[in-house]
Amino acid sequence: MRHHEKRATLTPIGTARRRFMQQAGAIAGGGLLLGFTFVARGAQTGAPLASATPFVPNAFIRIAADDTVTLIMPSVEMGQGAYTSMSMLLAEELDIDLSHVTTEHAPADQRHYGNPIYIEQLTGGSTTTMGWFMPLRQAGASARYMLVAAAARRSNVDPAALRTHDGMVTHDATGRSARYGTLVDEAATVKPPAAPTLKDEASFRYIGKPVRRIDTPDKVNGKTEYGIDVMLPGMTFATLKSSPVFGGKVAHVNDSKALKVPGVRQVVVLDDLVAVVGEHMWAAKQGLEALTIHWTDGPHANLSQDDLWAALESGAKAPGVPAKKTGDALAHLNGDSVYEATYELPFLAHAAMEPMNCTVDVRADACDVWVGTQAMGKARDAAAAASGLKAEQVTIHNHMIGGGFGRRLEMDGISKAVRIGKHVSGPVKVVYTREEDIQQENYRPMYHMHARAKVQNGKILALHHRITGPALLARWLPEFFIKNVDLDAVEGAVDLPYGVPNLLVEYVRQETPIPTSFWRGVGPNANVFAIESLVDKIAHATNTDPLALRRRMLQDDPRALGVMELAAQKAGWTHPLPPAPAGARVGRGIAVLSAFGSYLACVAEVSVSDEGNVSVTRTVTATDVGLIVNPDTLEAQVQGGTIFGITAVLYGQVTVEQGRVQQSNFHDYRVLRLDEVPKIETWFIHNREKPGGIGEPGTVVVQPAIVNAVYAATGVQLTRMPINPKLLKKRETT
Structure with a gap:
């Protein structure tokens, strides 16, 4: 851990995935896919012309006669900034100016563009940076090596005497230079290196620096074609x-x-x-x-939402398949100081x-x-x-x-x-x-989570967490439906940041006649909501500060502890909240996430009216995603994820009656409006750990933080989303 940095405040106008990485490790690290094309450039003083025959040493890059570099994008751009961050990786190691990079969608080609984590050509699960960070850097470095070797042959000098910069190879001793485009003939005869040398962090020109999105201008002027x-x-x-x-x-x-x-x-x-x-x-x-x-x-003409909840709750009573077992949780879950709760999530549309x-x-x-x-x-x-x-x-x-x-x-x-x-x-x-x-969606699944915990000496001694829901991976990526456990459904539960010596996580597969699919935040949405809510339930029951309880259990996970302490500090956890508006109550809540290869903590502040309506007034999120590629992208993803998560807590639900979805448009499937957006603060921790994902964690961690803030304000813990104002309506005291 090096330092933290504040990136932005947004003010309104008015791992199971680690297990994926382990399973895919041999594929992700076992070989380098290359694919560049170098095309001849116009005549240059003292430099011979390259032929028109394209130079194709690998699968991701073309260099044109005007030295424009085209990156064949292995990931899809859907607003997450992939085009910019992936171009930064390539430009960094190839030593070219980022302004010279253009992008193209990859064709349907599993062999060359399959995501190294999922072993499938897809963009999802916050894996773009995790999956392509090293392959794209290696591809750029390999191409740079070949170009330098070509220039060295042409000039009969030692490659070590040459340097690259802005798409050019230069021999400082003689002052001679050659553009990349003029070296393609010689480069085509150079054998790619088995392990190209990558830049060290001190030499980075782009990685870790804030860079404006390269796709923004065309989106603003209408040139982008969706x-x-x-x-x-x-x-x-x-x-x-x-x-x-x-x-x-x-x-x-x-x-x-x-x-x-x-x-x-x-x-x-x-x-x-x-x-x-x-x-x-x-x-x-x-x-x-x-x-x-x-x-x-x-057959589903009479299917109702009550039927769906009843089926889910009935399924949750069946024996689960162990997804993780450490110690003997069941043996300790007896006597005093045992706390339990059930948490549920509804269908959601995208x-x-x-x-x-x-x-x-x-x-x-x-x-x-x-x-x-x-x-x-x-x-x-x-x-x-x-x-x-x-x-x-x-x-x-x-x-x-x-x-x-x-x-x-x-x-x-x-x-x-x-x-x-x-x-x-x-x-x-x-x-x-x-x-x-x-x-006619494929909806975010309904989930049912039942958790029991034994507390001893101010910590959770034993935890039994049973997750019930459909197996999306069994249909979508069967390789990751292992021994009847859906690795996505249990993420955020099997990789807890807390030190719990006796842990049993079970999975119960419960399918539904309503089609379901992945939704931003996927499995951790359910599990982080359940665990972080249970931790606050324990804190309230034992009259313990929720931050202090978490601090005791995070001593063995310094990255999780680091984001929690940073979020709490920047939110002013120990300071009083602003006074509540007339006819309202205020509260502050916290939640911690370890998933997607990243660590996040969020502090949320809410105002709850006497009628039970909730407004989120401020969020402070600290993130540790390892080595940061583009801080601007990180900031935007936390902000967007926060808004997405707030929407889910306050409004998000799809209900079914007589086999029909009841919601139809934004009037009854509400999304957060501009005048409802709170003050959003993001803080980063910089270190040299492997990059994690950020597209989804912000959505996940803000939800239990809000629920815990409402709990602090009202004394009522919400166990099924979205928030039901009737449960929070202030009761008359006598």
């Missing part, structure tokens, strides 16, 4: 309606009125959905509203600002797909399956994503678009309405 922006010659537009009951089917469609709507071209009726194709989106939408559709609801969309052109012998997806390989395979073509006959054209949060890891939108496109001549853009997007 999936929904795709326009092709002769393209039509379609929108769709799926069975409102999951698993239901189309019974009968009367399309006579729809076909009379100006601009409507055709109606496509499939077994589980109906789509209207028009000359433009408005025609398609108006045509869809003019349809009369009769559905066969299927509600990305860019609605689901996919443009397809399905032909007899080929299929082109224009989409923003987090998983290129799976997108290609899904399109192939839906079209009946071979994978090699499918081309995926990936795009910037206007919000993913896990939703665009799923392939249902691509499959439906291709199925519709098979009935349409020429390219068709399929766009979901916001209602279809929210009501």
